[in-house]
Amino acid sequence: MSYSVGQVSGFAGVTVRTLHHYDEIGLLSPSGRSHAGHRRYDDADLDRLQRILFYRELGFPLDQVAILLDDPDVDPRDHLRRQHALLTDRIAELQKMAEAVEQAMEARKMGINLTPEEKFEVFGDKDPERYAEEAEQRWGGTATYAESQRRAARYTKADWQRMQSEAADWGARYVALMSDGEPATGERAMDLAEEHRQHITTWFYECTYEIHRCLADMYVSDARFKEFYDSMRPGFADHLRTAIHANASRATG
Numbered sequence: 001m002s003y004s005v006g007q008v009s010g011f012a013g014v015t016v017r018t019l020h021h022y023d024e025i026g027l028l029s030p031s032g033r034s035h036a037g038h039r040r041y042d043d044a045d046l047d048r049l050q051r052i053l054f055y056r057e058l059g060f061p062l063d064q065v066a067i068l069l070d071d072p073d074v075d076p077r078d079h080l081r082r083q084h085a086l087l088t089d090r091i092a093e094l095q096k097m098a099e100a101v102e103q104a105m106e107a108r109k110m111g112i113n114l115t116p117e118e119k120f121e122v123f124g125d126k127d128p129e130r131y132a133e134e135a136e137q138r139w140g141g142t143a144t145y146a147e148s149q150r151r152a153a154r155y156t157k158a159d160w161q162r163m164q165s166e167a168a169d170w171g172a173r174y175v176a177l178m179s180d181g182e183p184a185t186g187e188r189a190m191d192l193a194e195e196h197r198q199h200i201t202t203w204f205y206e207c208t209y210e211i212h213r214c215l216a217d218m219y220v221s222d223a224r225f226k227e228f229y230d231s232m233r234p235g236f237a238d239h240l241r242t243a244i245h246a247n248a249s250r251a252t253g
Contacts, residue, residue: 002032002040003116011116012049027066028052046116151204163203170195174240175233184242193240193247209248216244 009016022028023039028049032040041049048069055065155163174192182188193212200207200215207215219225219237229237 002042005039008041171232178233184239185246189243190247190250193243209252212244213248216241
């Protein structure tokens with residue numbers, strides 16, 4: 001069987017533009033063409049796309065994905081083993097991904113051909129290029145972005161769990177602060193804002209007060225960040241923004 005670019009886009013949850021880009025850079029070139037010259041993907045192409053998306057989900061840049069997939073000494077099952085090892089080191093929210101890799105490994109070992117839908121259902125409706133491109137457009141040329149990528153690449157499962165635990169504890173204390181009616185410009189709120197800044201500095205990059213101010217503004221202006229914080233308590237994002245700005249002013253005069 002072969003599939004059109006539109007069908008593959010639907011199976012994998014990536015845009016047609018992403019598939020065209022993969023073809024243009026030689027990362028995933030469809031094995032066939034229709035009589036009209038349109039791209040046609042076979043099962044082997046879908047297997048390769050699945051491995052690409054796993055590596056992208058793990059944060060590998062496209063050029064490194066190409067090197068990994070085109071290594072003649074690496075068996076496809078080795079890719080699955082490597083991906084499984086990496087995925088199981090990620091925090092609990094990616095457990096679904098690890099289970100998908102296990103499914104793919106088992107299917108290959110037993111000679112079971114997964115349907116296109118089964119191969120890509122784990123990715124849901126998320127195109128891994130969407131936010132990767134956005135992050136690179138915003139910060140890709142900065143030393144801050146490079147430092148964040150470098151640090152995150154070496155963290156273990158225990159590191160991510162510790163980070164998540166620290167963030168959850170901080171969030172609970174901030175919610176309690178708001179429940180107590182503490183103003184965003186009060187000492188207690190500013191102290192937690194400073195702790196937030198130090199958390200970023202410890203785990204990702206040197207978060208200056210100016211950078212922290214910019215992040216605070218984004219927490220309110222970007223609907224995704226606002227939704228995340230406000231899901232913890234209504235008004236959280238705006239309260240935190242004010243606290244971060246107040247803390248920065250306190251520190252810098």
